[in-house]
Amino acid sequence: MTTAPDTQALAEAVTAAAADLLPSVTPLQLGPVQPGSPHVAAAFAGGAVAELDGGVPGVVAVLVGKELVDALASSPIGELEVAAAVQPAIDAAALRLGAHARTARALDLADDAFDITAELGGEFVTVPLIGMGIAAAVLIPLATAEGAREPIDPAAAPVAEEPSPALAALAASEPSEPFVPAFGAAALPPRGLELLHGVDMEVTVELGRTRMTVRDLLALTPGAVLELDRAAGSPADLLVNGRLVARGEVVVVDEDFGLRVTEIVDAAAAS
Known part of the structure; x- marks a missing residue:
């Protein structure tokens, strides 16, 4: 599957909107838009998906790394739900598509029967988000991208001024390779409560x-x-x-x- 320029620009704009509202200690940079792989879920520890309203078909999904999942589970006010933590990011992504997101539901990535392609209703694109390692990813079905009400000008797509080494490494990889980053590949400093600073609470x-x-x-x-x-x-x-x-x-x-x-x-x- 190849990614059309319009779809790539749209995916970048949607992911940039979501990145601003994802809990993270460091600013998140966009990795290269990649064709969706059924193996992508193995790279993350949790995630959520939400159906769209407003004339745009399909769903939007956000996958997050083990750090955030562990921080939510060990919150000092009790375990917090991944779906609730990423709902603002999904809402922002949906608005960039010209739609509104329904209440997000958690994805059980640990289930052996879990199929991300079936969950998204078909082929999709993946945009990784990189902080101190690969922190998250936004997944957009091609049918959703094609049905978006607001066409995106490719010239307006966000471009990182100084890509991180991790982002440069991803950009140099072959597009056909499945997106399966290994969390144990680099030792990251332990973090906990500070990851929750951006999580909305009722x-x-x-x-x-x-x-x-x-x-x-x-x-x-x-x-x-x-x-x-x-x-x-x-x-x-x-x-x-x-x-x-x-x-x-x-x-x-x-x-x-x-x-x-x-x-x-x-x-x-x-x-």
């Missing part, structure tokens, strides 16, 4: 809870008052992705509600 402030029967729930009308399981003046809970991490008092800041944190809850108490 933060919720909870005033209290109550339990109701379906009958009482259906009987609610404007003006009804619900009694919560917390006394007036008690601190509110701060939850991150549903996990209690802090408590504080509700304040008003420029006519908006806010929370002044008064207590950080340790991991043992939160669990």
